[in-house]
Amino acid sequence: MRPEPLRPHDPARLGSYELVGRLGEGGMGTVYLARTAAGAQVAVKVVRADLSPDDEFRRRFRSEVARARQVPPFCTAEVLDADPDAEHPYLVVEYVDGPTLAQVVDDRGPLTAANLHSVAIGVATALTAIHGAGVIHRDLKPRNVLLAPGTPKVIDFGIARAVGGTATGNTAPEFMMGTVAYMAPERFGDAEVPLTAAADIFAWGGVVMYAGTGRTPFGGDSPLATAGRILTQQPDLSGLGGPLRELVSYALSKDPADRPSARELLDMLVAGPSRPAATAAALAGQPDLRAAANQAQSVTGLLTAPAPGEPPTPEGPTVPVSAVPGMVEPDQERRGRRWFLPAAIALLVMAVIAGTMMLVFGSPADQVAGPGTTVPATVSPLPPAGPLLLADDLDRNRLWLAKTEPDGKSSCVFTGGELHVRIDGKPLYKCRGPQDTLPDDLSIDVGVRLVSDGACAAIWYHFKLPRGGHLVRVCQDNVFVGTHQSAEVSVTRTLPLDNPIQVGGPPVRIGLHVAGDVVTVSRDGVALGEAPLGDAEITGNRVLLGVFLDRDTPDSGSAEVAFDHIEVREPGRPGPR
Incomplete structure (x- = not known):
């Protein structure tokens, strides 16, 4: 971004940073180019002076700092420092030396086909990581896309919200946050309807359209006219050709349930069977972009095609195209697209890495509805497992991510080749995990170790915010099978362990086989018992890991x-082992 000179009223210093220029200004404050004591260039965002005394704006700024720290730095400006409690609160991020997408298009015109596909991949990569960190950006537009060397970066989380948080539509004109031309239809509706990550996908479609043609898909002669077209008309995609046109059309669907997720979008951009030439051209000579896309994808996504003469990337196994939601093999007949997204706008919340959202549903005494029915471990033999959907060694940041809450009392950390989950003074905690939308029927196999007395390992499946999901708690003497919805944990079946799990001992392999309305639980490959899923209205498809305080243990x-x-x-179906 090109800096402008400082204005007379601008501060000369903030903390240890010397301000040398202006990079931009928005509703919450000004972004300055600054130098550190060592002479390095950084960008410093400062809250407006008239807003600094306002407790609500300080709260929002603290929230922005927290969200910015959650997002991986390969897709945005890395957070270097922050002081939300200063007289003039500020956030320090790396200075990205590159123009905005808006500047490039305004100065030079629409991008060429290869450059356009590169930007489409780069922004989809950023959204995959942003949504995976539990954040909805809400203001994706060409001015917030920096064409940095290596890979585009998405910036400015000033009006972002946590996925599953309190983000809602913006009905009141005076509270119309964002840029109208890139706002999804649901943002003009009921202010109480939760906003979802699908709104960012709609904005992606508008950004790509603008980058490729120099205009927006719903352009009107006023913000009100543009909003009317977004709500009532189909996008005008004239001038946008090639393989991107179809993806942009999907992204601009009126119903958020019809849009792909960021991960699905990225998968189709880099590995869609009809797009090998476009992908190769977009990634040619851009190892940073290829690496960023691979990092944003999990093992459930298709990896980017290697450059000529380059060996395939070792970042986890490649799965068949047919295993990716919304994609089909080249020789398969298209029978419609399946996005695995819920249909109801009001209930749609694209849940992401769970630890970001740490939900505490009441006190331990309020959470457990009882021990359920104890049953003997007499069940049918376990069926074979099928093709791999996702896998993680849980020894480093990959699908599950490390996180420690500010109070230090809840954390997910990698140590000794394991993912350790700890709580202190709280009944439960979930780790930030993958946002993959998984099928209803699945098999889960994970190593579990109880580190302390009173600890239960928790495995959620069919999970979705804010409703919850099915829950299996692995404790020292029993495995509790049931549901976790809103403020209530119910137990439908208690499976006693003839051989209790040794606290501090070696790990045991816990298996969950979900088929129809029954889940079969196993330990080290031996079935413990079956439990009905029950009649609860559970519509999610995510798998989460975490810790639960054992209700039957003295409250430590x-x-x-x-x-x-x-x-x-x-x-x-038999799969590779």
Whole structure:
């Protein structure tokens, strides 16, 4: 971004940073180019002076700092420092030396085909990481896309919200946050309707359209006219050709349930069977962009095609195209597109890495509805597991991510080749995990170790914010199978362990095989029992890991468990082992 000179009223210093120019200005404050004591260039965002005394704006600024820290730096400006409690609160991020997409298009005109595909991949990569960190950006537009060397970066989380948080539509004109031309239809509706990550996908479609043609798909002669066209008309995609036109059309669907997720979008951009030439051209000579896309994808996504003469990337196994939601093999007949997204706008919340959202549903005494029915471990033999959907060794940041809450009392950390989850003074905690939308029927296999007395390892499946999902708690003497919805944990079946799990001992392999309305639980490959899924209205499709305080143990207030290597597979068909 090209800096402008400082204005007379601008401060000369903030903390240890010397301000040398202006990079931009928005509703919450001004972004300055600054120098550190060592002479390095950084960008410093400062809250407006008239807003600094306002507790609500300080709260929002603290929230922005927290969200910015959650997002991986390969797709945005890395957070270097922050002081939300200063007289003039500020956030320091790396200075990205590159123009905005808006500047490039305004100065030079629409992008060429290869450059356009590169930008489409780069922004989809950023959204995959942003949504994976539990954030909805809400103001994606060409001015917030920096064409940095290596890979585009999405910036400015000033009006972003956490996925599943309190983000809502913006009905009141005076509270119309964002840029109208890139706002999804649901943002003009009921202010109480939760906003979802699908709104960012709609904005992606508008950004790509603008980058490729120099105009927006719903352009009107006023913001009101543009909003009317977004609500009532189909996008004008004239001038946009090639393989991107179809993806942009999907992204601009009126119903958020019809749009792909960021991960699905990225998968189709880099590995769609009809797009090998466009992908090769977009990634040619751009190893940073290819690496960023691979990092944003999980093992459930298709990896980017290697450059000529380059060996395939070792970042996890490649899965068949047919295993990716919304994609089909080249020789398969298209029978319609399946996005695995819910249909109801009001209930649609694209849940992402769970630890970002740490939900605490009441006190331990309020959470557990009872021990359920104890049953003997007499069940049918376990069916074979099918093709791999996702896998993670849980020894480093990959699908599951490390996180420590500001109070230090809840954390997910990698140590000793395991993912350790700890709580102190709280009843439960979930780790930030993949946002993959998985099928209803699946098999989960994960190593579990109880590190402290009173700790239960928790495995959620069919999970979705804010409703919750099915829950299996692995405790020292029992495995509790049931549901976790809103403020209530119910137990439908208690499976006693003849051989209790040794606290501090070696890990055990816990398996969950979900087929129809029954889940079969196993330990080290031996079935413990079956449990009905029940009649609860559970519509999610995510798998989460975490810790739960054992209600039947004297209340120590703290608990710790560890997980190692998790695999999620389709059930019922033999798969690779």
